[in-house]
Amino acid sequence: MPTPAKGPRLGGGAAHERLMLANLSAALFEHKRITTTVTKAKRLKPYAERLVTFAKRGDLASRRRVLGLISNKGIVHELFTDIAQAVENRDGGYTRITKIGNRKGDNAPMAVIELVLEPVSAKQAVVAEATQAAAKAAPVAEEAPVEAEAAEAEGTEAAEAPVAEDAAAETEEAPAAEDAATESEKDAK
Numbered sequence: 001m002p003t004p005a006k007g008p009r010l011g012g013g014a015a016h017e018r019l020m021l022a023n024l025s026a027a028l029f030e031h032k033r034i035t036t037t038v039t040k041a042k043r044l045k046p047y048a049e050r051l052v053t054f055a056k057r058g059d060l061a062s063r064r065r066v067l068g069l070i071s072n073k074g075i076v077h078e079l080f081t082d083i084a085q086a087v088e089n090r091d092g093g094y095t096r097i098t099k100i101g102n103r104k105g106d107n108a109p110m111a112v113i114e115l116v117l118e119p120v121s122a123k124q125a126v127v128a129e130a131t132q133a134a135a136k137a138a139p140v141a142e143e144a145p146v147e148a149e150a151a152e153a154e155g156t157e158a159a160e161a162p163v164a165e166d167a168a169a170e171t172e173e174a175p176a177a178e179d180a181a182t183e184s185e186k187d188a189k
Contacts, residue, residue, distance in 0.1 A: 010040060021047045026070045028095075029079045033114035041097045041113040048113075052094045055084035086117040 010017050020040075025048045027034050036044070051069065054062040058080060066076050087094050098112045 022069050025051055026072055026075050029075050033112055035110060035112050038099060038109040038111045041111040044113060045095050049094050055079045056088060089120050
């Protein structure tokens with residue numbers, strides 16, 4: 001007999017659990033939010049997020065893998081087109097569980113599990129934009145210290161010269177600074 005996975009079996013065997021999770025995830029992708037017990041929602045969350053990750057890949061092998069778990073082609077198509085497109089910039093956390101109290105009949109703790117289809121927060125978008133800007137500015141920042149070192153090598157004479165002569169000196173120093181930069185890059189390699 002194979003070793004069972006950790007955690008409760010959700011009222012049945014392993015095969016029943018797999019079918020139950022497949023049906024819950026199909027309902028989740030169809031309706032975008034479902035109400036179930038907290039235990040089932042917690043077991044469904046990694047299962048559904050894994051299927052969304054396959055959908056984000058979008059290739060044929062991923063589609064066939066998901067079709068092996070969810071047999072409704074319409075729901076799989078919706079998962080691969082609508083849901084995957086809505087969460088393409090999100091790196092995880094595709095579902096949200098909200099506890100809503102206990103069920104009236106048997107006092108079981110209930111929860112709403114829903115897909116997070118909103119775009120990534122504005123703060124994360126600003127951080128991503130700043131990271132891209134820093135990456136573009138990095139090569140420019142490397143050139144600036146080389147020019148500053150060349151000016152220090154000239155000494156204080158350049159600082160005492162008039163503004164017009166200073167501009168002329170900068171144009172003459174630019175090729176020298178570029179030569180120094182290429183030599184320092186060769187030394188670094």
